[in-house]
Amino acid sequence: MECQECHQRPASLHYTQVINGHKTEIQICEVCAKEKGYMTYPEEGYSLHNLLTGLFNFDSNHVGSPNNPLKKEKELECTKCGLTLTQFKQIGKFGCGECYHAFSSSLNPIFRRVHSGNTEHRGKIPKRKGGSLHLKKQIATYKSQLQDLIINEEFEQAAVVRDKIKDLENKITEAGDSK
Amino acid sequence: MTLERFMNEAISPWMREEGPDHDIVLSSRIRLARNFADMPFPILAEQKDLEDIRTFFKEEYEHQSFGEYTNFEFISIRDLTAIEKSVLVEKHLISPFLAKREGAAAALISENEQVSVMINEEDHIRIQVYFPGLQLTKTLNRALEFDDWIEEKVNYAFDESRGFLTSCPTNVGTGMRASVMMHLPALAMTKQINRMMPAINQLGLVVRGIYGEGSEALGNIFQISNQITLGKAEEHIIEDLESVVQQLIEHERKARTRILEQSGIELENRIFRSYGVLQYSRIIESKEAARCLSNVRLGIDLGIIKNVSRNILNELMVLTQPGFLQHYAKKTLTAKERDILRASLIRERLQIEE
Numbered sequence: 001m002e003c004q005e006c007h008q009r010p011a012s013l014h015y016t017q018v019i020n021g022h023k024t025e026i027q028i029c030e031v032c033a034k035e036k037g038y039m040t041y042p043e044e045g046y047s048l049h050n051l052l053t054g055l056f057n058f059d060s061n062h063v064g065s066p067n068n069p070l071k072k073e074k075e076l077e078c079t080k081c082g083l084t085l086t087q088f089k090q091i092g093k094f095g096c097g098e099c100y101h102a103f104s105s106s107l108n109p110i111f112r113r114v115h116s117g118n119t120e121h122r123g124k125i126p127k128r129k130g131g132s133l134h135l136k137k138q139i140a141t142y143k144s145q146l147q148d149l150i151i152n153e154e155f156e157q158a159a160v161v162r163d164k165i166k167d168l169e170n171k172i173t174e175a176g177d178s179k
Numbered sequence: 180m181t182l183e184r185f186m187n188e189a190i191s192p193w194m195r196e197e198g199p200d201h202d203i204v205l206s207s208r209i210r211l212a213r214n215f216a217d218m219p220f221p222i223l224a225e226q227k228d229l230e231d232i233r234t235f236f237k238e239e240y241e242h243q244s245f246g247e248y249t250n251f252e253f254i255s256i257r258d259l260t261a262i263e264k265s266v267l268v269e270k271h272l273i274s275p276f277l278a279k280r281e282g283a284a285a286a287l288i289s290e291n292e293q294v295s296v297m298i299n300e301e302d303h304i305r306i307q308v309y310f311p312g313l314q315l316t317k318t319l320n321r322a323l324e325f326d327d328w329i330e331e332k333v334n335y336a337f338d339e340s341r342g343f344l345t346s347c348p349t350n351v352g353t354g355m356r357a358s359v360m361m362h363l364p365a366l367a368m369t370k371q372i373n374r375m376m377p378a379i380n381q382l383g384l385v386v387r388g389i390y391g392e393g394s395e396a397l398g399n400i401f402q403i404s405n406q407i408t409l410g411k412a413e414e415h416i417i418e419d420l421e422s423v424v425q426q427l428i429e430h431e432r433k434a435r436t437r438i439l440e441q442s443g444i445e446l447e448n449r450i451f452r453s454y455g456v457l458q459y460s461r462i463i464e465s466k467e468a469a470r471c472l473s474n475v476r477l478g479i480d481l482g483i484i485k486n487v488s489r490n491i492l493n494e495l496m497v498l499t500q501p502g503f504l505q506h507y508a509k510k511t512l513t514a515k516e517r518d519i520l521r522a523s524l525i526r527e528r529l530q531i532e533e
């Protein structure tokens with residue numbers, strides 16, 4: 001079933017509204033639901049939507065708006081899912097992983113605002129997907145351990161850690177060769 | 180039908196165990212948001228892609244087990260009645276948002292209801308792990324192990340610089356929302372909680388009621404969770420959360436002792452009146468029920484009411500929600516009918532205790 005608002009995207013949400021005892025069924029897509037205010041996110045303790053609209057008030061009214069076709073050409077757009085930067089700012093959601101690259105130049109201020117000044121990931125690296133990133137992170141940990149051990153003159157331990165680092169570095173080179 | 184086992188009991192099997200600080204902390208939860216690489220997020224995905232994801236989870240994980248999380252049940256949201264959806268939401272096994280979704284939305288739920296995976300919610304994959312009481316580290320470790328297990332078969336959307344990529348910028352990085360559900364009647368009674376909230380927000384954490392609307396917290400049940408997901412490791416996020424929760428526990432205990440010392444008889448009066456209301460009402464609204472349940476639970480924790488299980492609060496808070504009541508009645512009920520059934524279920528439940 002297609003969305004009753006835009007008649008483009010498939011309707012993925014279903015709402016039942018009761019107004020004065022009359023029940024109305026609404027089939028709508030998420031983009032429209034968000035724009036028309038159907039969708040609320042009780043999960044989030046605060047409204048990202050408000051945050052973003054507050055943050056982008058100054059440009060969201062003219063860039064890419066239908067009555068300003070000249071500017072529309074320059075509008076950033078994700079080549080993979082077709083979401084534009086303006087749409088992203090309106091709905092506050094990315095359309096796909098590639099959007100993060102497509103809009104990269106505009107994201108740091110948003111992330112800083114939402115994540116207390118942070119823009120870079122410091123947490124878990126997936127085992128398989130992370131590939132050699134995992135090993136690199138482990139090497140960095142060992143290297144700082146090695147520093148401490150040398151400072152404390154624990155040379156036997158230091159030799160063990162140094163071997164571990166060599167092993168991991170070999171692994172990375174091997175993985176690189178096989179590709 | 181296998182769904183029945185999730186529908187019949189108001190509290191999940193894992194809730195019957197008492198975790199650390201169980202007099203104040205009801206449960207700890209970790210939620211991880213993950214997506215398939217090379218596929219648009221659910222908000223823009225083609226129906227066919229979402230169908231493929233749904234089928235993948237059904238084929239790979241239905242009736243599978245991971246450690247103590249056995250026999251995962253696969254549930255298609257489109258096969259559920261409105262009442263069944265509400266019950267799963269009221270038990271926090273799925274989100275209200277997942278319940279609203281049409282099409283390929285689904286959930287995997289372990290037999291003990293401790294782990295659930297929401298499929299095609301705002302993100303393709305949302306893993307939830309619960310533990311009773313305050314056990315954030317254990318919950319996190321289990322969630323991360325479970326995440327590794329899923330990753331064996333799923334190519335996650337991950338970026339070296341931004342971390343796990345999610346549909347909403349508020350989840351990017353770790354994709355992790357850690358939360359602790361707390362019963363804070365004394366801090367609520369003395370209005371201390373309102374004064375503490377701004378300071379807690381400053382630390383990148385958010386406090387909200389999980390029952391009720393807006394800022395009210397029905398049953399004095401609050402949820403504290405992290406807001407920041409980017410730029411901090413998972414362990415550090417939960418460390419910060421844990422330290423705030425510890426402080427809240429300490430303040431709550433102090434406030435309880437102080438009220439007991441300064442106005443013991445008034446407190447006792449309040450607790451026993453609530454107990455009386457629950458035991459004898461014939462009609463009770465959800466707000467009054469929640470207030471009385473919170474008081475009775477406080478009475479149990481303080482040793483004022485004996486021989487009633489602590490679980491009465493969690494259990495009856497869920498059992499007396501609209502979805503559960505209608506599931507019990509096996510039909511849709513008007514507000515008045517719900518208030519009558521609520522009163523009768525509470526009376527029955529309290530009689531079992533005596």
Ligand SMILES: [Zn+2]
Pocket residue numbers: 003004005006007008009028029030031032033
């Ligand atoms: Zn639409």
Ligand SMILES: [Zn+2]
Pocket residue numbers: 078079080081082083094095096097098099100
């Ligand atoms: Zn995109």
